[in-house]
Amino acid sequence: MAERSTAAVDVADTSGEEPLTAKAGKATDDGAKAEKVSGGEKDAARTDEMRADAAEAQPPELHSGHKLARRYRLEECVTRLDGFSSWRAVDEKLRRAVGVHILPADHPRARPVLSAARSSALLGDPRFVQVLDAVEENDLVYVVHEWLPDATELTTVLANGPLEPHDAYQLVSQVSQAMAAAHREGLAHLRITPGSVLRTESGQYRIRGLAVMAALRGISCEHPQRTDTEAIGALLYAALTQRWPYENDAHGLTGLPKGVGLIAPDQVRAGVHRGLSELAMRALINDGATASRQEQPCTTPEELAKAVAAMPRIRPPETAFTAPTPYQRTGYQQGSYRQSSAHNGPSARQTQPVPTPPPPLQSRTGRALKWSVSALLIAALGLGSWQLADTLLKRENDTEDPGNSQPSGGAARKPGGKPIKIVDAAEYYPDGQPQHPEQAQDTHDGDLSTYWRSKSYHEGPDLNPAFKKGVGLVYDLGSNRQISSATIGLHYIGKHTTVTLYAANSLSPSEPLSSMRKLASGQTAGTTAKIKLKQPAKARYVVAWITAMPYAPRDEFSDPGFKQAVTEVSFTS
Numbered sequence: 001m002a003e004r005s006t007a008a009v010d011v012a013d014t015s016g017e018e019p020l021t022a023k024a025g026k027a028t029d030d031g032a033k034a035e036k037v038s039g040g041e042k043d044a045a046r047t048d049e050m051r052a053d054a055a056e057a058q059p060p061e062l063h064s065g066h067k068l069a070r071r072y073r074l075e076e077c078v079t080r081l082d083g084f085s086s087w088r089a090v091d092e093k094l095r096r097a098v099g100v101h102i103l104p105a106d107h108p109r110a111r112p113v114l115s116a117a118r119s120s121a122l123l124g125d126p127r128f129v130q131v132l133d134a135v136e137e138n139d140l141v142y143v144v145h146e147w148l149p150d151a152t153e154l155t156t157v158l159a160n161g162p163l164e165p166h167d168a169y170q171l172v173s174q175v176s177q178a179m180a181a182a183h184r185e186g187l188a189h190l191r192i193t194p195g196s197v198l199r200t201e202s203g204q205y206r207i208r209g210l211a212v213m214a215a216l217r218g219i220s221c222e223h224p225q226r227t228d229t230e231a232i233g234a235l236l237y238a239a240l241t242q243r244w245p246y247e248n249d250a251h252g253l254t255g256l257p258k259g260v261g262l263i264a265p266d267q268v269r270a271g272v273h274r275g276l277s278e279l280a281m282r283a284l285i286n287d288g289a290t291a292s293r294q295e296q297p298c299t300t301p302e303e304l305a306k307a308v309a310a311m312p313r314i315r316p317p318e319t320a321f322t323a324p325t326p327y328q329r330t331g332y333q334q335g336s337y338r339q340s341s342a343h344n345g346p347s348a349r350q351t352q353p354v355p356t357p358p359p360p361l362q363s364r365t366g367r368a369l370k371w372s373v374s375a376l377l378i379a380a381l382g383l384g385s386w387q388l389a390d391t392l393l394k395r396e397n398d399t400e401d402p403g404n405s406q407p408s409g410g411a412a413r414k415p416g417g418k419p420i421k422i423v424d425a426a427e428y429y430p431d432g433q434p435q436h437p438e439q440a441q442d443t444h445d446g447d448l449s450t451y452w453r454s455k456s457y458h459e460g461p462d463l464n465p466a467f468k469k470g471v472g473l474v475y476d477l478g479s480n481r482q483i484s485s486a487t488i489g490l491h492y493i494g495k496h497t498t499v500t501l502y503a504a505n506s507l508s509p510s511e512p513l514s515s516m517r518k519l520a521s522g523q524t525a526g527t528t529a530k531i532k533l534k535q536p537a538k539a540r541y542v543v544a545w546i547t548a549m550p551y552a553p554r555d556e557f558s559d560p561g562f563k564q565a566v567t568e569v570s571f572t573s
Contacts, residue, residue, distance in 0.1 A: 062087075062102065068142055069135065072100055075433065083107050084216055088147060088432050095467045097147040097431060098132060101216060102140060109218055110141040116211035117143040123185055127178035129198070129208035143212060149431035151198035151206065152512060154235070155251050158194060158242055165273040168239040169314040171197075172232060172279065174205045176308060179228050179301035182210055188224035190214040192231035194238060194251045201514050225300040232304060233283025240265040240272050245284060275311050282307065417484050417572035424476040425569075427452070428543050430510050435471055437509070443473060443566045451491050453557060453565035454549065460562025461496055461548040472545040473566065476507050482573050483519065484536040486544070488529040491565030494550025495525045503539035516543065525550070536573070544569060 062085065066074045072089045075097075079086035084103040091098045103110045117134035124130070133144035154171075157163070163171065175197060179189065189196070191213045198206045214220070221227045237245040244253040245262060256263065262284060266277040282298045298304040422444040427437040435454045442450035454471045457463065463470055477483075488499055502516040519539070522531035549564040 067092075068100065068102075068140070069137065072098065072142075072144060074100065082217070084109070084113075089144075090433070091144075097149060097433060099145045099147045101143040101145075101212065103142070103216075105136055105139045105141050107141070109215060110136070112215040112218075113143060113212060114141055116215035119185075119187060120210045120212055123182060123187060123210070125178060125181055127174065127204075127206060128182070128210050129206055131212065145208070145212075147432070148198055148200065148206065150512060150514075151200045154194040154197040154199060154205075154239075157199055158238055159252055162242040162269065163239040164317060165276060166314050166316045167203075168236060168273070168276055169308070169311075170203065171205055171239055172236045172276070173305070173308045175207065175232050175235065176229075176301050176305040178205075178207055179232065180305045183225050183228070183301055187211050188214065188221070189228050189231070190219050190221055190224060191217065192228055192235065194235065194253075197235065201512065229283050229298055229301055229304055232301065233280050233298075236276065236280040237265055237284065240276055240280065241268045243268055245280075273314065276314075279304075279307060279311070420477055420481050420483065420571040420573055422475050422569070422571070423478040424507060426474050426507050426509055428472040428474040428509050428545070430512055431469065432510065433468070434509070440473055443569045444475070446568070448489065448567050451489075451565045451567040453491070454546070454563050456559045456561030456563045457549070458561055461494075461550055462498070463547055463549070463562075470545050470547040471549075471564075472543055473569070474504055474507055474509065474541060474543045475569065475571075477540050477542065477571065480538045480540050481571075482536045482538050483533060483542065483571050485530065485532040485572050486520075486542070487568075487570045487572075488531070488544060489567035489569070490524070490527050490529060491567055492550055492552040492563060493525060493527055494552065496523055496548055497525070497529060497546065497550060497564055498523045498548035499529045499531060500545045500547065501531055501533075502543040502545060503537065504541040504543045507541055513543075513545070523548070542571065 062074060062077075064074055064076060068074070068089075071091060071093050073092055074087045074089050076088045077085055078088055084101060084107065087100045087102065089098050089100045090096070101113070103113060114134055114136060117131050120128070121131040121134065129146045129148065131143060131145050133142075135142055135144075162168075175192070179192070182189070187210055189207065189210050191209060192207070196207060196209050196213065198208060200206065234245050237243070238251075238253055242253060244250045244255045247255045247258050249255045256268075262281075264277050264281055266272040266274055278295065279298075282295055283304050285297055298307055425440040425444055427434055427440045429435065429437075436452060439450075439452035443452050452473065457468065459467075486501055490497055498521070500521040501519040502513060503519055504511055504516050517537075517539075519537055519542070520531050520533045522529050524530075544566070546564060549562045551562050552560065554560045
């Protein structure tokens with residue numbers, strides 16, 4: 001989770017008379033034509049007119065590397081719509097990633113966006129992605145907010161399947177409580193979707209775009225609390241069923257069949273928690289009680305939060321544990337050794353005396369067998385001694401032969417593993433800050449003169465996790481292959497380079513490390529990092545994650561600093 005900024009947020013208001021609630025009320029209607037949540041021909045015409053006005057207000061030409069306030073360096077444009085753009089940037093003062101929304105100052109939504117951002121910053125609730133700065137400068141209006149590289153969008157989480165009951169319970173509980181706190185201060189979201197909810201590695205949910213996203217899109221609503229409550233109900237519905245609770249497909253989820261209407265989650269998918277299913281319906285059906293239990297609908301986030309709190313708490317699933325096989329006692333330990341099963345029965349027969357056997361191997365046949373076995377043992381011992389002496393003599397002769405490359409005093413080396421063909425490669429940057437993605441293919445092209453290189457960093461050799469946790473590459477082996485070792489060619493030498501291998505789930509550059517399986521790790525000061533797994537493991541996608549790099553002087557490609565370049569990577573089975 002990104003560290004929260006200690007920089008002051010510009011929240012000054014020229015009026016100085018209205019409270020936070022009043023200012024928040026202007027977040028979507030202060031001088032800009034707003035897009036209504038409900039449809040209709042008038043709303044559609046108003047939206048088209050508003051977009052036409054927004055398209056006329058084009059911002060200055062911005063590009064990667066442009067700086068705002070001599071501090072925020074733009075890195076990558078992630079959204080460009082209706083005259084505004086959203087960027088991933090770097091706060092060079094605090095050395096961390098941030099997000100920035102940028103509009104021209106004459107944009108019809110510029111004033112509402114500033115008002116919404118400043119009102120959201122005043123809330124200061126850690127359950128929301130925080131607004132760090134809201135500025136009008138040089139014919140631009142820009143809003144700076146937190147960037148959480150270790151968090152995952154709910155859209156991505158749901159793409160892998162529905163949530164467990166405990167996770168769905170935590171989702172609706174945390175989101176409803178957060179929105180209830182926001183509405184108590186007069187702030188609404190109006191665009192709560194799976195893309196606006198993030199789940200951190202610790203299992204906490206955070207909401208981004210409070211008030212700001214509605215202002216950027218020009219959305220207004222007559223009943224904001226009801227709209228946000230229905231949106232939370234849709235999130236819970238999707239979390240339980242992996243389906244969107246409307247007929248249209250949205251957010252990577254399939255909608256409900258047409259003509260069926262809204263049906264309860266436990267009728268869509270088997271095994272859905274009954275209480276959570278009814279809670280989703282109470283949030284979605286706001287025009288009356290549900291048919292199942294005649295419960296009152298939830299029309300505000302606070303009512304929904306109270307309904308969640310009134311439910312029996314859903315505990316997390318217990319860790320699966322297989323009990324060991326019970327210890328089986330022998331017959332002797334159970335006290336039944338040489339006991340008759342009818343010992344206590346009424347019809348038990350008297351035990352017959354057992355004749356004493358003769359001493360072993362004392363008969364004529366026994367003595368003949370004893371001498372035969374002894375002769376065979378003596379012959380086997382002599383043959384084994386002769387073979388051992390012959391082997392030692394051959395090994396001594398091989399050692400004296402200078403042309404023999406076999407090492408003395410040990411067994412023959414096992415032949416090396418078979419090489420595994422690399423089908424594809426990509427750069428891996430889960431923090432959203434790539435190095436040189438176009439050079440990833442140069443690390444398996446068989447040409448040592450081409451390579452992928454990192455940027456130069458001022459701290460090292462171990463990278464500073466607060467600013468940069470690591471750099472890496474991800475490889476596609478075509479199918480699940482058994483991997484026993486990897487060889488990574490390096491361009492720069494020095495103390496030291498640390499490389500860790502992970503088994504990934506895809507070729508995605510942003511899959512979190514927490515979802516991967518660690519294979520092995522290695523460290524070197526030379527030009528080759530050889531990493532051997534303790535036990536061979538199967539994987540199709542493998543990430544080579546570099547967390548330490550040596551210092552190298554300036555060259556034709558980069559400045560002096562802690563850096564590394566990868567020439568060739570190979571895997572063996």
